[in-house]
Amino acid sequence: MGWLVDRPVAATDPEAGTGARRLRIPLPSRGSVVEIAVEHLSSVGLHVFRLPFREHRADAPARVLAFAEFAAAVAHEPDIVGPAAAGAAPAFLSRVLQSLAAIEDALTRAPTPSLCLHADPSFLEAERALRYGHAVHPTPRSRDAFTPEDARAFAPEYGAGFPLRWWSAAPGAVLQGASRAETAAELSAGLAAEDPALDRQILAAAEGRVLLPMHPWQAARLGLDPAIGALFRSGQLIDHGPGGGPWFATTSLRSLYAPHARLMLKHSLSLRLTNSLRLIKEIECARGLAVDTLLQGPIGAAIAARWPHFHILGEPGYLALRGLDGAALPQTIVALRDNPFRGSSPRPAAVLAALCEIYPDGRGSALADTILRLGGRENGARGVQGTEAVALRWFARFLDVAVGPLLEMQCAFGLLFGAHQQNLVIGLDEGWPAEAYFRDCQGTGFVRECLPTLAEAAPGLDLGSGHVFAAAEAARIMTYYLVVNSVFAVIGAIAIAGLAPEAVLTRRMRRFVEALAGTDLRDKTCLRVLLDAPTLGSKGNFMICFRNINENTDVTDPLSHYVDLPNPLAAGGAEVRP
Template sequence: MDSTAVAALLATEAASEASRAPSDAVADMVGRVLDSRRRVARQVEARRAEHPSGALDFLAGEQSLVLGHPLHPSPASREGLTGESARTCSPELRGEFALSWFAVAAELVDQDSALATPADRVVAEQAPELVVPEGFTAVPAHPWQAGDLVTRPGVGELLDRGALVPLGSAGPQWSPTSSLRTVYRPDAPVMLKLSLGLRITNSRREHLPVELARGIAVHRLLAAGLGADLRAAYPDFDVVRDPAWLAVRGARGLEVVLRDNPFRHGERVSCLAGLTASRPDRPGGRSTLGALFHDLARRDGRETQEVAEEWLARYLDAVIAPVLCLYGAHGLGLEAHQQNTLVVLDESGLPSGGRYRDNQGYYFSAERADALSRWQPGVGRDLGTWCPDAVIDERLGYYVGVNNLLGLVGALGAQRLADDRPGRRAVGLRRHRQPARVITADDPVPVPAGDFHLRPVDPVADAELVRAWMNDPEVARYWNMAWSQRRIVDYLRATAAERDAWIGHLGTEAMSYWEVYRVAADPLARCYPAHPDDLGVHLLIGPAHHRGRGLGHHLLTAVTDAVLAAHPEAAASSPNPTRATHPRSRRSNGPVTPSSAPWTCPTRPPR
């Protein structure tokens, strides 16, 4: 039985159970499945004819969804997109096209911009050769949309009045991204998110006025202080901004959002959906993430299961933690499904940061409005997604929990890269863990020896530095890790998968190594009745000239202040468990201030 017959049977059964199913619902469903199957076959055939590319840049990720959404019955259905347009407008076929343009009477153009330049001027700069009549504004459209617009009655009236004048195609070639309607050029300062009335899978993607307002409102909210607060805690995560828009009154479907383009220099970044998508155009159908895991496993002599655990741990810290922080701490929910989630990769292919994109997918907590109002009073009330937490919990439960995380773990299992143990372990270790607010180079803490700040450990780049410190006899007395560089790399990788690990700097000098960890998962838990929320701190002071001068006390105070600020519910000290058998914790003995916490060796590297 082929896919068409299966679709017909399922659609017939569903229609028979629905009390108000349209009479043509079965034919519609079967038609979309058939359309999708034909497009996927064409896309696979075209991509197999190419030389396989291992590119990990933004556009390569957008063009990776050769099979479409893995859970949709018609993942590549695009009714009405035919002929040459089907090739030029499809990211899976590496299509590109020039924008279509209209000259619109200026009084009909609504716009808003948080940029230094008005939206219409930024748009016009994308096709400087256009000749626009005086009193008119140039407005771009997707080429398919331009052809459809002129057949609409309201637009026809504007055409007849001369208030809307087609100018044809102009400007350079743009590449459609995975949504089809957002277009990208690596040399452009903005991406353009265009209205597109084409029915893609099962919906038409034309901007609503409230969505235009929502995107720029969130940009202003972030610019007012929320963005800086987020960066202080998660310096490698950000929201891709939608800081301007314009629309034509009386011509629904002729709207454009200006989206910031942070991917102009070959950054290694991809939407999560593009990383996990199976690729039948490649040998064995291996996804980009699968190819990356096998490369890492081969390079390091590990199993893909181990690589998966490290990759997932990094992903949770770099991407999921800040998404949850925005909602948990500030009441702003992000619809972070796999296609809206962008993963920044380091040189080895491990997650080092993240981005979220979508001017539609923001939810504002009605119950915690004060958290956002301190930056922008009343934000979100009139934007269509002002919701009780119960509604946001349900939406994020699906988009972040099911679609994003379980979809990622499911893809690893389906592609035989790992079973579900890495996912369960990584999530379990983070259930009571959020990284302490980082003491960054931009916001250091003054101590008697200079300005102190932390940065995340790089297991490869920092291995020699940590190896040298660990092999110092004085340090080895406490840490017992006088190991080779190769073994240090393995240790740092495993550590990064389980806890926060940092390099501490005084000014520009790297001088200490830190771990913030969950006590319940550490041997320290055997020394006292540890609560699941208790956290511990390990400190190694590397250079000998920084030891024995009381500096450790000041550094520990700075870091434990940061830990306690992020985790007021509990914290624990961390001496060598073989040298002190009963460290105090907040929970067992009441509040403990950082300066009075019982560090047994405050100026030596406690372990």
């Protein structure tokens, strides 16, 4: 139901005599109103609802609606989705129901682990733990072209490991780029050579060629691609089959992790997830290299010195096949990413989305379990720490470790990182936030007013591959990704569990931003938006999805699809009305 937050709906007054809040969704084309009980009304947009849906018509008793019927009613309501409802509804509803079926299958076949109840999780345990995907999206688990069997084999929530499929290509058939001393081909060969489970015959057979670590699902898909078939027939491409130790999908599905490997892999996958067809573009790879190069210089040194516990996972190389005409084939691109979670006992760390995901009971979460575990330990040791105090301390450390560095990097250097929940990983030390990791530099942007300084720090670097935004535009984007998507998820998870009131948490956040605004930073536009703007922008995922928009190719201005939400950090706070 969170996906209706960006639609124009309103809540009723509490029902007389019951005290139960209800969300009312008018459906004029049906001559009815649908209501659902609101368990938790949130100033940060993380509402909790309680089934069932009840449809009310004049002079008729209320009728319970199943979820599928409710979704269909919304998808055909012009007042909600516009006049193109009839044409767009079938594809939209297919994805909604596919997503629901995928979630139900995962909950049945791969029961949710107790991620943080007794101890801090490993990186891989947390990547497997995300069950529902994007919290404010109508189709978080729809995967066009994936069968249920594909999902069970390759989706992170099932926890299955699988070997890569190794191809090798003639050097002239490969497009590659790198930002460090080793070429991408050398990095890939190193991945193969360092895998003790990989058959050495593959290495021998690929001598003098470029090894390509292929996602097995994509490799099978590409077997039907005429351009790939031509490369095989010409002898420029050889399939060596599956080999090596297991790799595991992370929450993004197309990014793979192996505990033994020094790099992670991000593959093009020929399927649509949430809002995008997941084919990597050359310019995205160039952007990743540009950011990695920038971080190897004085700006990277300044970041490391100022925030030693904040880490940006570099993307030092990429590989792609060229067709017989020499053009790059985006469906074959694989990007290489640093892996700081290597070894048999990597440090505990959890992707923020897995920490904040609300359990089926509508109250608990891995974050809540962490805080309760900390509270129990400290209460037992000292007898004075209340759970709310522990929750506020956890939140304060999270702000210091993860949020402050990202805000300051934009204000000081003009670096705009898309730090939504699946791109932020929190390193944990006995439950407390101790480090933070940002991943996916391919989406990085730059603030236009800071380009001269960035260019001076990295002479000759082409920053044109990055998204370049004016300070006001960058501020709106940053406040969505980092604050609305990530920080508000933390606030919501803590408040929904009853560990601390939202109002207290949003006031803490405001004081934190005020303190940053009081320092000597070059561009405080983002901070002023957070403190002063009556509304904050949020990506309108419902309508993007309903209109079947591919964000990778159909969206040139990301702000054109934002909607306004009341800003709970603004002076006085946003009023939450029942």
